[in-house]
Amino acid sequence: MNLADLTKQLDALAVEARADFExxxxxxDLVQAKNKFLGRKGLxxxxxxxxxxxxxxxxPAVGRELNRIKDLIEADFDARMLQLDRQELDARLIASSxxxxxxxxxxxxxxxxxxxxIEDELIRIFRAMGFDVASGPEIETxxxxxxxxxxxxxxxxxxxxxxxxxxxxxxxxxxxxxxxxSPVQVRTMLKYKPPVRIIAPGVVxxxxxxxxxxxxxRQIECLHVDKGITLSHLKGTLTHFVRALFGAxxxxxxRPSFFPFTEPSAEVDVSCVFCGGEGCRICKQTGWLEILxxxxxxxxxxxxxxxxPGEVTGYxxxxxxxxxxxxxxxxxxIRTFYENDVRFLEQF
Ligand code: DAH
Numbered sequence: 001m002n003l004a005d006l007t008k009q010l011d012a013l014a015v016e017a018r019a020d021f022e023x024x025x026x027x028x029d030l031v032q033a034k035n036k037f038l039g040r041k042g043l044x045x046x047x048x049x050x051x052x053x054x055x056x057x058x059x060p061a062v063g064r065e066l067n068r069i070k071d072l073i074e075a076d077f078d079a080r081m082l083q084l085d086r087q088e089l090d091a092r093l094i095a096s097s098x099x100x101x102x103x104x105x106x107x108x109x110x111x112x113x114x115x116x117x118i119e120d121e122l123i124r125i126f127r128a129m130g131f132d133v134a135s136g137p138e139i140e141t142x143x144x145x146x147x148x149x150x151x152x153x154x155x156x157x158x159x160x161x162x163x164x165x166x167x168x169x170x171x172x173x174x175x176x177x178x179x180x181x182s183p184v185q186v187r188t189m190l191k192y193k194p195p196v197r198i199i200a201p202g203v204v205x206x207x208x209x210x211x212x213x214x215x216x217x218r219q220i221e222c223l224h225v226d227k228g229i230t231l232s233h234l235k236g237t238l239t240h241f242v243r244a245l246f247g248a249x250x251x252x253x254x255r256p257s258f259f260p261f262t263e264p265s266a267e268v269d270v271s272c273v274f275c276g277g278e279g280c281r282i283c284k285q286t287g288w289l290e291i292l293x294x295x296x297x298x299x300x301x302x303x304x305x306x307x308x309p310g311e312v313t314g315y316x317x318x319x320x321x322x323x324x325x326x327x328x329x330x331x332x333x334i335r336t337f338y339e340n341d342v343r344f345l346e347q348f
Contacts, residue, residue, distance in 0.1 A: 002054075002058075003054070003058050003061055003062060003065070006047070006050070006062060006065060007065050009047065010044070010047060010065055010066070010068075010069040011069070013037060013043055013044060013047070013069060013073075014069050014072045014073055014076075016037075017033070017034075017036075017037045017073045017076060017077075018073075018076045020033045020036070020037075021033055021034070021076055021077060021080040022080065024080070024084070025084070025087075026084070027081065027084050027085075027088075030077065030080055030081060030084060034073070034077045037073050038070060038073055038074070044066065044069060044070060044073070047066070048062075048066050051063070051066075108346075111345070111346075111348065113337075113345065114325060114329055114331075114337065114345065114348040115218060115321060115322065115325055115337050117348060118321055118324055118325040118328060118329070119201055119218060119220070119321050121245070122201070122220055122245070122319075122321065122324065123199065123201060123220070125241055125244045125245060126199045126220075126222065126241070128244075129237065129240065129241075130197060131197050131198055131199045131222065131224075132197065132198045132199075133198070133199055133200070133201065134184050134187075134188050134198040134199070134200045135184065135200055135201075135202060136178075136181070136183055136184040136187045136200065136202070137178070138177060138178055138202065138203055138204075138205070139166055139175055139176075139177060139178070140175070140176055140177070140178040140183050141173045141174060141175060141176075142173065142174035142175070142176060143173065143174075144178075144183035144186050144187060145163075145176055145178050145179060145180070145182075145183045146158060147304070148183075148186040148301065148304040148305060149182055149183070149185070149186060149260060149261040149301060149304075150260040150261050150298050150300040150301055150304070151260045151261075155260070157258075157260045161179035161180065161206055162179075162206050162207035162208055163176050163177075163179050163206070163207070164176060164177045164205050164206070164207055164215075165177075177204075177205035178202075178204050178205065179204055179205065179206050180204050180219060180221070180318055181200045181201070181202045181204060181219040181220065181221035181318060182221055182261060182316070182318060184198075184200035184202070184221050184223075185200070185221060185223045185261075185297075185301070185316060186301070186304070186305055188200075188223060189223075189225070189301075189302075189305035189306070189307055190305050190306065194225050194226060194227075194307060194311070194312045194314075195224075195225060195226035195227070195312070196223060196224070196225050196226075196314075197223070197224045197225075197226070198221075198222070198223050198224075199220055199221065199222050199223075200220065200221040200222075200223075201218065201219070201220045201221075201321070202218065202219065202220075202221075203216060203217070203218055204216075204217060204218070204219050211332075211333050211334065211335070212323075212326075212333075212334055213334065214322065214334050214335070214337075214338065217320060217321070217322050217334075218320070218321035218322060219318050219319065219320055219321065220318070220319050220321060221316070221317075221318045222237075222315075222316060222317045222318070222319075223297070223314065223315075223316045224237070224314050224315055224316075225297060225302075225307065225312050225313070225314030226312060226313075226314065227311065227312055227313075228313065229312070229313045229314045229315060230313065231264075231296060231315070233315060234294060234295075234296070234315035234317070235252070235254070237315075238252050238268055238292075238294070238317070239251075239252055242270050242291075245324070245328070246270060246273050246327075246328070247273075249271075249276065250270055250271055250273070251270070251271040251277070252268055252269065252270055252271075253268070253269045253271075253288060254266035254267070254268055254269075254294070255267045255268075255269065257293065257295075259293055259295055260298065261295075261297065261298050261300075261301050261316070262294070262295020262296055262297060262298055262315075262316060263295065263296060263298045263299075264295055264296060265293070265294070265295035266293075266294050266295055267290055267292075267293055267294075268290070268291055268292045268293070268294050268317070269288035269289060269290050269291065270288070270289055270291050271287060271288060271289075272286075272287050272288060272289050273289065273327055273328070274330075275287070289327060291319060291320075291323060291324065291327070292317050292318060292319035292320070293317060293318055293319075294315065294316065294317030294318075295315065295316060295317070296313065296314070296315050296316075297313070297314045297315065297316050322334050322337060325337070329348060
């Protein structure tokens with residue numbers, strides 16, 4: 001056999017291989033068909049054995065021919081394999097019972113947590129009234145959380161807020177988990193000259209845990225300081241706020257109270273959102289529900305923060321987001337907000 005004959009025979013093998021491949025309809029048949037040509041005992045191999053009979057100077061050329069044919073057959077094999085893969089997929093899709101023309105099943109994207117929904121709503125209401133949003137740290141100094149707010153050291157007023165202390169390193173100030181968002185009032189006044197008009201939403205901590213109290217909860221603080229701010233501004237702001245939140249018929253009432261950082265201080269009640277003020281189980285037949293603490297900023301707070309109490313006046317209030325959420329959503333137990341049972345969360 002000479003080189004030309006060999007080449008011709010190899011070409012014929014390639015043609016035959018391709019034809020065989022075309023005839024297969026299953027992948028394992030295709031692999032077998034390939035082995036017939038390229039396997040260890042395949043036709044190309046045995047053709048290669050004839051190389052030994054050729055004169056040495058022709059052997060490299062024969063080797064190249066063999067490789068060329070191998071590559072050709074491999075390529076045909078790969079192409080056919082791809083076709084069979086596609087056919088198999090098509091067949092599987094056709095055979096499956098899925099009806100691809102049906103509309104997709106609705107997905108249920110995660111909604112906002114009810115507390116965050118309510119907080120967002122509260123923030124929206126105050127922003128629309130022109131308040132800026134401020135924030136402060138959750139690990140606070142005793143100074144910001146109490147002293148600047150006119151709670152003297154060891155004063156019994158501190159007992160109103162069961163405080164969780166943070167173990168301090170040597171030389172550090174007394175640290176605690178803030179018990180209210182009121183320190184953001186202090187931080188704002190220390191940083192900005194009057195006038196200020198801010199709300200400060202945030203998480204606060206108290207050692208307290210029952211059906212209506214959680215050791216971790218959310219408040220929104222409000223502070224408005226300017227020349228000539230009076231109690232009427234406070235009443236007007238609160239009235240607008242509760243009406244935006246609970247409806248136009250809602251009324252408020254201020255009851256005298258005490259906070260170290262306001263003078264005078266008042267607890268604010270809203271007409272019961274369940275009975276409209278008639279008296280029911282939830283408002284304990286009073287027709288009123290307590291929703292927040294408020295007052296006119298105490299001059300001592302201005303002095304601590306570098307404001308001149310002879311120049312400016314202002315009001316402040318702080319409300320519990322959970323409390324509002326419970327009233328607004330009709331949730332009787334605060335703990336359900338933190339259990340994250342989807343059957344509860346999905347209702348909002
Ligand atoms: N910080 C008070 C508390 O957590 C609530 C409060 C009352 C905030 C009166 C105020 C205020 O800004 O003026 O109990």
